Amino acid sequence: MAEITYRQAVNLALREEMRRDPTVILFGEDVGRYGGAFKVTEGLFEEFGPERVLDAPLAEAGIAGTALGAALTGMRPVAEIMYIDFCTIALDQIVNQAAKIRYMSGGQVSVPLVIRTQSGSGRSSAAQHAQSLEAWLCHAPGLLVIMPSDPASARGLLKSAIRENNPVVFIEHKLLYNMKGDVPDDGEPIPLGKARILREGNDCTVVATSTEVAKAMGAADTLADEGIEVEIIDPMTLVPLDIDTIFSSVRKTGHLVIAHEACERAGFGGEIATRVGELAFDYLDAPIARVATPPVPSPFAPILESAILPNAAQIADAVRRICLRGNVNGRIHTYQAGTGRDH
Amino acid sequence: MTTVESRLPLAGHVSTEQAIGMLRTMALIRAFEDTASRLYKEGRLPGFLHLYIGEEAVAAGACANLRPDDYITSTHRGHGHVIAKGADVKRMMAELFAKKTGYCRGKGGSMHIFDFKLGVLGANGIVGGGIPIATGAGLSIKLRKTDQVAICFFGDGASNQGSFHESLNIAAVFRLPVIYLCENNCYALSTPQRCHQAVPRISDRASAYGMPGMTVDGQDVLAVYEAVKEAVERARSGGGPTLIEATTYRISGHHVGDSAPYRSSEELEYWRRRDPIEAFQQRLISAGIISEGDVKAMRKSIEEEMAAAVRYGEESPSPNIDEAYEDVFLGRNMHGVLI
Structure with a gap:
């Protein structure tokens, strides 16, 4: 067991999978020498070079679609969309293309594509950098959607996501990057679909x-x-x-x-x-x-x-x-459906 | 090797075999479209049908430069590209009939024919949707260090999508082996090109990305062949992407059922007189490369091929209901219920 941060756990999973499989590449804005907007890919450019860690132009639809095209032709790309809010710009490629191609082609092809992104509020990022849009993606048949909550799950689930042959959206949270936690030494992937x-x-x-x-x-x-x-x-x-x-x-x-x-x-x-x-x-x-x-x-x-x-x-x-329903302060409590809180 | 050039002035560096091959490809595309149109009007094909009639020289001339391991991405008007890349018209027709033996086992239809063995990365129902995918194929080729290329077909309408801009920029930055082949067929559905873009020549946009651009007569199969040949050679040798605009015309409406009231009969007549198949056939006959008899024999073999394709499509079984649940990731609970 070693204690690392969530950011380091994601980085470790990328590094381990890139070492294991030469077809794994990273493609996204500022993921190269800069190490990513959230410093998640730090050090990977130095280890794997510019042919495996590619800085993309600022073009989310282009990033998602280019990664998809590469996934259809022999690579196993991990694309980074810096904020989940920006996935809205890339939704054609994610929802109409990546999620559908295996089905529309009658199963001719697998789509080993991971889109890493991060979501969530808590840093005064305002309304275009703080959304949680996972439900949109869950609604599209063909996509897998992962939301890790700590370092160990981030590492193990990302490794499974990269080995998966269907398109996966992997949603990190901006407030979790500094969270510390133990990760197992064996580095085994965590199976998808197990709570x-x-x-x-x-x-x-x-x-x-x-x-x-x-x-x-x-x-x-x-x-x-x-x-x-x-x-x-x-x-x-x-x-x-x-x-x-x-x-x-x-x-x-x-x-x-x-x-x-x-x-x-x-x-x-x-x-x-x-x-x-x-x-x-x-x-x-x-x-x-x-x-x-x-x-x-x-x-x-x-x-x-x-x-x-x-x-x-x-x-x-x-x-x-x-x-305590029916037994709050000795009186019947009025439940307000859907509010999630008392009013 | 006897070249057409030696017997046809300005005809390019193609062998007689290649020239006859291009003529046959164009004629096969036309026959496929005519047949599909008839079947559709008879109510025998479900869904949409977008015909490529009048634009055949672009697909035939472009794909004559490709190897089986090269890639293409296509459009909603994709039958021609897919045939030119070598697809089996029986399996295509079976797909239009929504049958199990179709390319996509009846789950894609006319707008979504894929053949990954032939490098056909899909026709596409989203205008401009295939442009980033071709770009990604180009990235993959570069990273795998092969000398494959990708041709990305799209129309004048798609050249206004963001995906066009994003993709051409990416391809130029990484010097990807992609040929962006814009079929300017004069209309984005009903909107004439002059009303949807302020630059008359789409190829002028190439300079904005730092890649070569050129416009070619899309009714002249040899001109298309030559232009694409140069771009393919550049791409194979690491010289990066090219934007080619092929000027052409959609003789049919946007889809079968669109009577195209937005254009004049004079305009239509002008382009009918520039039929790419008639023109090339006459050139080859005039040059003595083929005879009227050869043309008849070719037409007859194509007719037979189409009849066999229709029979195959019609007689093939429909997909089993269970197949609606195949070829997609599914989650189930312990009782087998889909979740």
């Missing part, structure tokens, strides 16, 4: 993604002091989604809270909630609650930004609300 249970508990299941995982862990500590034992699940990959692990947990706890940073409306939490509703309705003791961002753009002012971001206290509140 992990980070904390076991019998009272309420909390499914959290990306930065919300650590917040949920904090909420669980608080709730444990109050006698509520929370089970925390990090799905790690949204497509494929390990709904079975979530389902088994809900069958045990009877309660489910879903926490993600993306906008609540049409967010991925709605997908998880519906799946659980379909599969585990009879096991639910209370409505499912979501903790997410309200449907407003990400504001610039730190005071506004932190006011709309879901935090540990809101996760704890949501858990209390559904677990």
Whole structure:
């Protein structure tokens, strides 16, 4: 075990896969000598040279499409789109082309393409550099979508993503890059589509993604002091989604809270909630609650930004609300569907 | 080797075999389009159909320069490019009939014919969508250090897409072996070129990217062949990309069903008189390279090939319903439900 940062973990996965497979190349803005806007690719240009680590012009559709063309013709590219917000510029190549070519061609070809990007609020980046757009990508058949929440998962999942023969969008979070954590020495890839249970508990299941995982862990500590034992699940990959692990947990706890940073409306939490509703309705003791961002753009002012971001206290509140439903201060609690918080 | 040049003034460096091959390719494309159009109007083909009639010299002249391991990307009007690259018209027709034996097993259709064994990286339903993909093939060629090339076909309409600008810039910066072949067929659907771009010559844009650009008569198959030959040689020898504009005309409407009321009968008549197949055929006959009898025999063999293709397409089985769930990544839960 070694303790490294999330940034170093992504870098390590890239380095290990580039050493293992000479067809793996990096293509993106400033990924070369500069080391990437978030310094994730630092040192890779020096090790692998300009033919494996290519600085692209500032052209997101061109980057995604060029990487795709290379993926169709013998390479295994990892393209970097600096912010997930900029994926909107490249969506034709990601959604209409990369995601569809294997299917439209009747299975003639595999598409070993990874698009690395990063998302999320928390640095006063305002509304065009702070979105969480994973649900858009999950909605497109043909794409795999991964959101690692710590260094070990970042490294192991990225290695699997690079070895995958379908197009993958790998979504890092800008606030996690400095997070430290242990990574195993063996460097084994983590299989895609397998959730992990980070904390076991019998009272309420909390499914959290990306930065919300650590917040949920904090909420669980608080709730444990109050006698509520929370089970925390990090799905790690949204497509494929390990709904079975979530389902088994809900069958045990009877309660489910879903926490993600993306906008609540049409967010991925709605997908998880519906799946659980379909599969585990009879096991639910209370409505499912979501903790997410309200449907407003990400504001610039730190005071506004932190006011709309879901935090540990809101996760704890949501858990209390559904677990103590009908028994809050000795009166029937009015559940406000979809708010993810008390009003 | 007998060259056409020696018997046809200004005709280029092609052998008689190559010249006859180009004529046959053009005639085969025309026959395919005529047949598909008839079948479509009879209600026997689902989906859309965009015909390449009138533009055959571009695909035939360009692809005559390619090897089987070279790449092309094509467009929604892609049958001609794919045939010129060597695709099997039986499997193409089966795809138009939405059959299991089609190139894409009935999951792509007219706008999405792929043949990765022949380097056909796809016709494309998104205007301009194939341009970055050809660029990526060029990057891959460069990194793998082979002497392959990629020809990227697109139209005058697509030359206004952002993907055109982004891709040509990338290809120029990395000196990629890609030939960007713009088929200027005078219309982006109904909008005439003069109304959708302020530069009359699309090839003028090449200088903005730092690559050579030229305009060629797209009705003259040998002129196209020559222009593309020079660009292919440059690309194979590491000299980077080229933008070629081939001026041509879409004789049909945008798709079968578009009566094209936005153009005059005089204009249409002008271009009908410049039919690339008739013109080249007459040149070859006048030069004594082929006879009227040869032409008849060629037409007959093409007719038979098309009849066989239609039979194959019609008689082939439809895909099994299960195949809707193949060739795509799928997640399932423990009960096998798709998620």
